[in-house]
Amino acid sequence: MPLHGITAIAAPLAPLPPKRPWVLPPSGLAVFYGRPETPRLFHYFLPRLLAEGKQVLCLDGANRFDPLLIARLARRGGLARQRGREVAEFNRRIRVARAFTCFQLTELLVRVPRLLEQFAADALVVTALPDLYFDEDVRERDAGASFRHALDALRALRPLPLGVAVFSDATSFETPRRAMFGQLAAQATELWRFALDGEGGKLRLIGEEGGNRLQATGDR
Numbered sequence: 001m002p003l004h005g006i007t008a009i010a011a012p013l014a015p016l017p018p019k020r021p022w023v024l025p026p027s028g029l030a031v032f033y034g035r036p037e038t039p040r041l042f043h044y045f046l047p048r049l050l051a052e053g054k055q056v057l058c059l060d061g062a063n064r065f066d067p068l069l070i071a072r073l074a075r076r077g078g079l080a081r082q083r084g085r086e087v088a089e090f091n092r093r094i095r096v097a098r099a100f101t102c103f104q105l106t107e108l109l110v111r112v113p114r115l116l117e118q119f120a121a122d123a124l125v126v127t128a129l130p131d132l133y134f135d136e137d138v139r140e141r142d143a144g145a146s147f148r149h150a151l152d153a154l155r156a157l158r159p160l161p162l163g164v165a166v167f168s169d170a171t172s173f174e175t176p177r178r179a180m181f182g183q184l185a186a187q188a189t190e191l192w193r194f195a196l197d198g199e200g201g202k203l204r205l206i207g208e209e210g211g212n213r214l215q216a217t218g219d220r
Contacts, residue, residue: 124157
């Protein structure tokens with residue numbers, strides 16, 4: 001799924017300018033969902049940010065972070081050559097913290113303001129929210145309480161000059177806890193759904209914020 005060859009079509013008579021697909025927002029909360037591989041797809045958004053000199057903090061609850069994939073994407077897009085930087089420079093602009101339980105992910109979200117004091121990130125990427133909270137080994141009451149703290153932590157980030165993007169596979173699960181995704185989506189300023197084109201198998205993004213639909217297509 002290369003970064004080039006992407007087209008965007010705004011809905012007619014849209015009251016507001018359409019959001020840009022395949023670009024993380026400079027502020028606010030964007031939620032991406034719709035495909036089982038969604039927690040891995042955040043990689044395709046990073047080369048553009050890194051080529052612009054931005055720094056990214058990633059809270060990886062899905063354990064999907066792959067620096068080799070980022071390197072391949074950077075080379076494929078020619079971003080490293082355009083800026084005269086090596087891929088290693090890109091890697092220095094990313095900080096990754098992994099969470100293996102919902103409680104760890106909540107704690108990382110609470111700690112984001114302190115983490116930003118050590119690493120001045122322009123974008124925050126979060127994977128497996130609320131997927132991690134679906135763990136059946138965690139009591140529903142405890143998972144619910146931890147998730148509410150996570151939402152509180154996200155709300156606390158709103159005043160910061162920080163774009164937050166959540167990549168979730170929550171809609172692939174059959175569990176009553178999937179209602180958590182609706183609570184997350186209600187808090188989002190942008191909501192994007194990944195879908196496959198039935199004819200060509202191309203991956204597209206459908207923007208669902210405020211009923212203003214936006215499509216983007218690109219080869220996988």
